[in-house]
Amino acid sequence: xxxxxxxxxxxxxxxxxxxxxxxxxxxxxxxxxxxxxxxxxxxxxxxxxxxxxxxxxxxxxxxxxxxxxxxxxxxxxxxxxxxxxxxxxxxxxxxxxxxxxxxxxxxxxxxxxxxxxxxxxxxxxxxxxxxxxxxxxxxxxxxxxxxxxxxxxxxxxxxxxxxxxxxxxxxxxxxxxxxxxxxxxxxxxxxxxxxxxxxxxxxxxxxxxxxxxxxxxxxxxxxxxxxxxxxxxxxxxxxxxxxxxxxxxxxxxxxxxxxxxxxxxxxxxxxxxxxxxxxxxx
Ligand code: C2E
Ligand code: MG
Ligand code: MG
Ligand code: MG
Numbered sequence: 539x540x541x542x543x544x545x546x547x548x549x550x551x552x553x554x555x556x557x558x559x560x561x562x563x564x565x566x567x568x569x570x571x572x573x574x575x576x577x578x579x580x581x582x583x584x585x586x587x588x589x590x591x592x593x594x595x596x597x598x599x600x601x602x603x604x605x606x607x608x609x610x611x612x613x614x615x616x617x618x619x620x621x622x623x624x625x626x627x628x629x630x631x632x633x634x635x636x637x638x639x640x641x642x643x644x645x646x647x648x649x650x651x652x653x654x655x656x657x658x659x660x661x662x663x664x665x666x667x668x669x670x671x672x673x674x675x676x677x678x679x680x681x682x683x684x685x686x687x688x689x690x691x692x693x694x695x696x697x698x699x700x701x702x703x704x705x706x707x708x709x710x711x712x713x714x715x716x717x718x719x720x721x722x723x724x725x726x727x728x729x730x731x732x733x734x735x736x737x738x739x740x741x742x743x744x745x746x747x748x749x750x751x752x753x754x755x756x757x758x759x760x761x762x763x764x765x766x767x768x769x770x771x772x773x774x775x776x777x778x779x780x781x782x783x784x785x786x787x788x789x790x791x792x793x794x795x796x797x798x799x800x801x802x803x804x805x806x807x808x809x810x811x812x813x814x815x816x817x818x819x820x
Contacts, residue, residue: 566622569602569615573628578602580635582653583801584810585772586793588786593811595652597688597794598636599801600628616658625658630670632656637678637685639804648811654686654716659693662700668707675713686714686737691723698729709734716772721760730767737792738764742775745795749780761788 572578582596602610619625636653643651661667675682687708694701694717705715716737717730721744740760748754757773764771773785776795785793799810 562618562621565615566618566624569618570622570624572602573624573631578628578631579803580632580639581801581803582639582807583794584799584807585652585654586798588782588790588793593798593814594650595654595686595792596807597654597801598632598639598656600632601801620658620660623660625660626664629655629658629661630674633671633674633685634678637674637680639807640680640684641678642804643808643811646808646812648808650684651811652684652686652714654688656688656718657693659696662693662697662704668704668711671708671713672711682712683714686716688716688718688739690718691720694729694733695723698732702729702732705734719774720764721756735767735769737770737772738767739772739774739794740764740790742795745773745775745777745781745785748784749778754784757785758788761785761790765789 579601581599581601583599584593585595585597586592587594600612600616602612602615604610616625619628633655636655640651640653643649664670671685671687672682675685687705689701689705709715714736715734716739717733717735718739719741720738722741738760740757744754744756744760746752748757761771761773770791772792772794773781773790774794776782776785776793776797778797781795782793782797802810
């Protein structure tokens with residue numbers, strides 16, 4: 539009896555795994571297909587320079603429209619793109635779009651803006667990665683200092699040596715480097731000083747409860763750590779005035795979150811940023 543149970547349970551899992559695998563393959567197939575048909579979009583979320591009170595940068599975020607007018611979450615499709623290797627091509631496309639956008643904003647009079655682009659592990663494993671990034675910036679005539687490459691702790695921990703070498707090469711070429719979702723990963727504290735970082739992004743998780751019972755002790759500690767290391771700090775997921783005041787009091791440099799703006803399509807970003815153009819006296 540016990541054996542039979544085990545067997546049927548095993549078969550149950552097996553079917554579930556087959557379903558899971560075919561679901562994944564189906565998703566990957568339609569992601570590739572939609573990408574090849576130009577259906578993917580890059581949206582941008584403005585970043586507020588807390589010191590100057592101006593939006594001086596943005597994060598590029600991939601958007602995959604689904605059939606009913608909504609979007610499939612990057613939290614679902616990015617892992618699939620990584621797993622399938624598509625992220626190598628997809629990631630370069632996001633970088634190209636971002637460079638093109640920065641150039642376009644410049645032509646509209648919005649100069650010196652910085653764009654942050656998320657980079658996944660398979661991209662680092664591609665031996666042409668660093669060269670491709672350098673060439674893309676050149677092709678679009680974008681100053682590398684305006685391009686910030688965001689990597690998560692898990693990328694660093696996956697293959698520290700490989701990642702550090704690539705980042706140092708990128709840093710030598712003046713690209714900006716940020717560590718994303720800091721504090722949620724695999725304790726990359728030991729690598730923090732070895733990485734050529736410009737910025738540390740405090741994960742939304744540590745901002746979330748502030749003003750609603752949460753004390754913000756972790757956010758405060760990460761910001762302080764970042765400052766002691768001489769890095770700029772970006773707070774992610776700022777949703778309230780209270781949270782903005784909280785991080786401003788800690789001298790956090792950059793604020794990104796729904797309180798200021800949600801990620802938006804390129805045309806909307808232009809309107810958003812142009813809206814703050816007049817720097818003239820009233
Ligand atoms: P991330 O890089 O940490 O990006 C920030 C995420 O937080 C975005 O989610 C953004 O929409 C969301 N967010 C920003 N402010 C707030 C806020 O105030 N409240 C809340 N609740 N959320 C906020 P999104 O666009 O869904 O992206 C999720 C993740 O997918 C990203 O996290 C990043 O890890 C990955 N991702 C997105 N685009 C790309 C890409 O082009 N390449 C790679 N490799 N990963 C990407
Ligand atoms: Mg990011
Ligand atoms: Mg993040
Ligand atoms: Mg995140």
